[in-house]
Amino acid sequence: MPEFLWIIPALPFGGFLLLAIAGRRVSKTWVALIGAGSVGLAFAAALSVGISFIGAAPGVNSYVLDLGTWISVNGFTSSFSLYLDALSLVMVLVITFVGFLIHIYSAGFMAGEEDYARFFAYMNLFIGSMLILVLADDLLFLYLGWEGVGLCSYLLIGFWYKDPLNGLAARKAFVVTRIGDTSLSLGLFLLATNLGTLRIQEVMYLAAGRWPVGSGMALAASALLLGGAIGKSAQLPLQTWLPDAMAGPTPVSALIHAATMVTAGVYLIARTHLLFTLAPQVQTAVAVIGALTLVVAGLSAVTQRDIKRVLAYSTISQIGYMFVALGVGAWSAAIFHFMTHAFFKALLFLGAGMVIISVDHEHDMFKMGGLRSQLPAVFWTFLIGACSLSALPFVTAGFYSKELIIYYSLASPLGNRWLWVAGVLGAFITSLYAFRMVFITFFGESRFRVRERPGMIMTVPAAVLAVLSLVAGFIELPASAGKTRIFSTFLSSSLPAITIREAAPGAETALSAFAAIVSLLGIFLAYILFFHRRRYADRLTASRAGRLGHRFLFGGWGFDWLYNAFIVRPFVWIARINKDDFIDLVYLGMLWSGSRLSNILSISQNGKVRTYALGIAFGAVIALAIMVFK
Amino acid sequence: MNAIFYLSAAVAVISTALTITRANAAHALLYFIVSLLSVSLIFFVLGAPFVAALEVIIYAGAIMVLFLFVIMLLNLGAEAAEKERELLTPQVWIGPGILVAVLFCELLYGLRYGFQGAGGAMIIGPKLVGTTLLGPYLIGVELASMLLLAGLVGAYHLGRRSTPDEEAREGR
Amino acid sequence: MTAVYSEHALVLSVVLFALGLFGVLIRRNIIFILLSIEIMLNAAGLAFVAAGAKWAAADGQVMFIFILAMAAAEVSVGLALALQMHHKLKTLDADSADRMKG
Numbered sequence: 001m002p003e004f005l006w007i008i009p010a011l012p013f014g015g016f017l018l019l020a021i022a023g024r025r026v027s028k029t030w031v032a033l034i035g036a037g038s039v040g041l042a043f044a045a046a047l048s049v050g051i052s053f054i055g056a057a058p059g060v061n062s063y064v065l066d067l068g069t070w071i072s073v074n075g076f077t078s079s080f081s082l083y084l085d086a087l088s089l090v091m092v093l094v095i096t097f098v099g100f101l102i103h104i105y106s107a108g109f110m111a112g113e114e115d116y117a118r119f120f121a122y123m124n125l126f127i128g129s130m131l132i133l134v135l136a137d138d139l140l141f142l143y144l145g146w147e148g149v150g151l152c153s154y155l156l157i158g159f160w161y162k163d164p165l166n167g168l169a170a171r172k173a174f175v176v177t178r179i180g181d182t183s184l185s186l187g188l189f190l191l192a193t194n195l196g197t198l199r200i201q202e203v204m205y206l207a208a209g210r211w212p213v214g215s216g217m218a219l220a221a222s223a224l225l226l227g228g229a230i231g232k233s234a235q236l237p238l239q240t241w242l243p244d245a246m247a248g249p250t251p252v253s254a255l256i257h258a259a260t261m262v263t264a265g266v267y268l269i270a271r272t273h274l275l276f277t278l279a280p281q282v283q284t285a286v287a288v289i290g291a292l293t294l295v296v297a298g299l300s301a302v303t304q305r306d307i308k309r310v311l312a313y314s315t316i317s318q319i320g321y322m323f324v325a326l327g328v329g330a331w332s333a334a335i336f337h338f339m340t341h342a343f344f345k346a347l348l349f350l351g352a353g354m355v356i357i358s359v360d361h362e363h364d365m366f367k368m369g370g371l372r373s374q375l376p377a378v379f380w381t382f383l384i385g386a387c388s389l390s391a392l393p394f395v396t397a398g399f400y401s402k403e404l405i406i407y408y409s410l411a412s413p414l415g416n417r418w419l420w421v422a423g424v425l426g427a428f429i430t431s432l433y434a435f436r437m438v439f440i441t442f443f444g445e446s447r448f449r450v451r452e453r454p455g456m457i458m459t460v461p462a463a464v465l466a467v468l469s470l471v472a473g474f475i476e477l478p479a480s481a482g483k484t485r486i487f488s489t490f491l492s493s494s495l496p497a498i499t500i501r502e503a504a505p506g507a508e509t510a511l512s513a514f515a516a517i518v519s520l521l522g523i524f525l526a527y528i529l530f531f532h533r534r535r536y537a538d539r540l541t542a543s544r545a546g547r548l549g550h551r552f553l554f555g556g557w558g559f560d561w562l563y564n565a566f567i568v569r570p571f572v573w574i575a576r577i578n579k580d581d582f583i584d585l586v587y588l589g590m591l592w593s594g595s596r597l598s599n600i601l602s603i604s605q606n607g608k609v610r611t612y613a614l615g616i617a618f619g620a621v622i623a624l625a626i627m628v629f630k
Numbered sequence: 631m632n633a634i635f636y637l638s639a640a641v642a643v644i645s646t647a648l649t650i651t652r653a654n655a656a657h658a659l660l661y662f663i664v665s666l667l668s669v670s671l672i673f674f675v676l677g678a679p680f681v682a683a684l685e686v687i688i689y690a691g692a693i694m695v696l697f698l699f700v701i702m703l704l705n706l707g708a709e710a711a712e713k714e715r716e717l718l719t720p721q722v723w724i725g726p727g728i729l730v731a732v733l734f735c736e737l738l739y740g741l742r743y744g745f746q747g748a749g750g751a752m753i754i755g756p757k758l759v760g761t762t763l764l765g766p767y768l769i770g771v772e773l774a775s776m777l778l779l780a781g782l783v784g785a786y787h788l789g790r791r792s793t794p795d796e797e798a799r800e801g802r
Numbered sequence: 803m804t805a806v807y808s809e810h811a812l813v814l815s816v817v818l819f820a821l822g823l824f825g826v827l828i829r830r831n832i833i834f835i836l837l838s839i840e841i842m843l844n845a846a847g848l849a850f851v852a853a854g855a856k857w858a859a860a861d862g863q864v865m866f867i868f869i870l871a872m873a874a875a876e877v878s879v880g881l882a883l884a885l886q887m888h889h890k891l892k893t894l895d896a897d898s899a900d901r902m903k904g
Contacts, residue, residue: 605902605903606900606903607899607900607901607902607903608896608897608900609835609896609897609899610826610827610830610835610896610897613826613827613835614827617823617826617827635807635810635811636810639810639811639814642814642818643814643817643818643821646818646821646822646841647821649825649837649838649841650821650822650824650825650828650829650834650837650838650841655831655833655834655837658834658837659837662837662840662841665818665841665844666844669818669844669848672811672814672848673848673851675807676807676808676811676851676852676855677855678851678854678855678862678863678866680863681847681851681863681866681867684866684867684870685847688870688874689840689844689870689873692874693840693873693874693877696877696878696881697833697836697837697877697881700833700881700884700885701833703885704833704884704885704888704894752855752858754854754855754858754859754860754863758860759860759863759864759867761860762860762861762863762864763860763864763867767861767864767868770864770868774867774868774871774872775871777871777872777875778871778874778875780875781874781875781876781878781879782875782878784878784879784882785878785879785881785882786882787882788879788882788883788885788886789881789882789885789886791889
């Protein structure tokens with residue numbers, strides 16, 4: 001069965017081609033069937049491949065499917081080959097499953113849209129590229145998927161291209177992630193020139209053999225790969241594109257945040273984890289970046305008014321958790337959090353999308369309010385998502401994955417108490433903004449009359465995700481609660497298990513309990529500030545310091561301002577000065593003298609045959625003279 | 631023998647010079663034919679009777695007749711008749727006449743005493759030329775045949791008068 | 803003697819060639835230009851035959867035959883062009899056909 005691995009990415013690509021060619025000629029029903037169907041079939045294929053993979057003989061941990069050579073030049077070969085192991089299987093299953101649900105949801109969400117077929121074509125291409133990214137055995141092939149994902153994010157963020165602001169957001173996403181992509185491509189060059197191959201497994205093997213731990217090469221290579229991951233995963237300092245990426249339709253945001261795009265960086269680091277273990281400094285940098293990002297983005301999320309921007313900052317923050325996990329060597333914990341995050345973040349976006357569509361595309365939470373009774377189904381699913389996001393103890397999947405990371409950030413040999421403090425602080429902020437969102441949107445006085453509730457096509461995917469957001473955590477339970485290790489055992493064939501420092505018995509339980517209490521405190525604070533005593537929050541923001549702080553956090557810590565002032569504006573200024581490109585003067589001069597010379601020479605072209613004959617005779621005379629008198 | 635060679639050469643040079651200086655194309659043509667005939671004589675002296683014959687038959691015969699046809703095609707009407715009369719005046723035919731007479735004498739002399747007698751030049755006859763031409767130069771013959779075909783097609787195409795509606799289409 | 807003849811014949815061919823070139827350059831009538839080109843071709847043929855006679859080889863004559871073939875092709879096309887020119891421009895002045903002026 002693994003030999004049919006190629007079908008998984010081929011199906012969304014087929015759907016894309018079909019929609020791109022015939023999308024305008026078939027009805028919307030057919031477009032939705034093709035678009036969602038291809039991803040659904042891809043999920044079914046992934047499932048059957050996965051079952052046969054798990055059922056294969058023990059000891060078979062990976063499967064390589066070579067589809068042909070891409071480039072073969074001077075000893076360097078790059079091929080279209082797919083690689084299946086536990087890590088890529090998990091990624092593929094999550095991507096196709098969540099992608100499938102989002103596709104179904106889109107069929108309802110985009111129903112009134114003109115460019116229905118274009119939307120689904122892009123979405124299919126997005127899923128296909130992401131599948132290439134996670135299945136590729138060759139880093140160059142992975143890079144193809146990587147760029148494909150970047151292209152699709154550009155196309156989808158700018159989907160409503162008639163508003164120039166959306167185009168601007170799409171461009172920003174593209175340009176900012178390009179910085180990371182450039183870093184990644186430099187990393188690939190470095191690996192290719194030093195190791196002579198880009199096949200991931202060979203690269204890992206060779207690097208481990210040739211580069212000692214902490215050597216310059218390993219540092220450079222892993223740092224460059226980290227640059228790529230930062231750009232794609234919207235980590236500090238390249239996180240500014242993600243909040244603006246909310247310009248796209250909500251299902252796109254769900255897809256970008258949950259299943260594709262931003263998790264590519266996490267996957268890249270997990271996939272090349274051996275390189276990072278060779279460079280402990282870089283791995284520490286991963287953890288530090290993650291820790292900083294999760295706090296910075298979390299604080300920004302607390303101040304946002306736009307419901308989608310809250311979720312955007314929340315994603316940045318949650319990816320920060322995954323980076324912390326990667327940084328302390330808790331590889332499987334990062335992937336575990338990726339999976340649960342995919343479920344509850346997709347759920348939150350789908351819920352936010354249903355809210356937005358019910359209130360006539362209003363994004364400002366403060367203009368909604370009291371939607372609980374009007375949209376009960378949305379409220380309950382959204383509430384489950386928010387609980388999972390804020391890691392409500394014991395019943396939500398987010399709890400198990402996040403507590404695992406927070407625990408490892410202290411318990412791992414690479415961890416330290418600052419990472420743990422950041423993680424706990426992040427958990428507190430997370431539950432604060434998650435429930436702030438819930439209270440402002442669904443409670444309080446009703447300001448909006450909902451005319452039409454979202455249909456089954458939108459609520460069912462959200463309900464499925466809600467169930468998963470609750471139960472998906474039970475496959476990996478901490479020692480305090482059953483100690484199940486299904487997930488990390490399954491991943492252990494591709495990602496090494498974490499070694500834990502010796503700690504006092506019961507420390508894990510105590511730490512988890514503490515983190516859980518902190519999360520609950522966050523929820524409680526949110527309840528006080530945004531529901532029970534609303535005027536406290538108002539008074540806080542009305543004060544002078546509060547106003548300044550609010551503005552600072554609302555603007556995302558001034559990163560946009562900083563980049564505008566120090567990078568964009570100087571660049572634009574230089575570009576404007578050099579608008580008439582002074583280097584062009586050389587070429588213009590060549591052009592000018594060329595045309596002058598041509599004018600002079602064209603006098604000789606008088607059209608008279610005899611003049612030409614004279615020229616020939618003259619030339620013959622000179623040639624003969626040279627021959628005679630040489 | 632010497633005399634024949636140098637006389638022929640002199641006739642060739644004079645007639646050629648007259649060819650390029652005549653005002654009337656028909657006159658020039660006549661001078662040129664004389665020039666060709668004298669060159670043909672020189673060929674005889676050089677021991678190449680076959681090309682001498684070709685010079686007369688093809689050059690002086692075929693190609694010059696082609697020129698004559700064209701000149702006749704181009705000179706129509708009263709102007710041509712005026713030219714026709716001019717052709718009969720003594721100062722027109724006296725030059726070529728003298729030259730042809732000299733050539734005639736040479737030919738007679740040659741017929742009487744043989745052309746290659748004095749010089750003892752080796753005669754390269756048609757047989758040798760033929761075997762060389764169709765032996766090592768076979769490819770050249772093929773190429774020449776293609777060139778002639780191209781000339782044929784080109785001449786047919788260019789020589790064709792365009793029909794009135796074609797001219798209208800060309801915007802003239 | 804043959805050697806002397808061939809060398810003198812070469813001199814003659816040079817004279818004829820120069821005359822032909824002179825004709826091409828001084829005449830404006832396209833018929834005369836074509837005629838002068840024929841003179842030059844004929845001179846070249848003479849040079850070949852003279853050289854062939856000097857080395858007692860048939861190749862010179864073969865070359866002359868090729869030149870003959872070429873002259874025939876050239877003249878047929880050239881004269882057709884002259885006819886067209888007369889038809890379109892109502893003149894045979896080569897200098898009047900200068901619409902290709904650069």
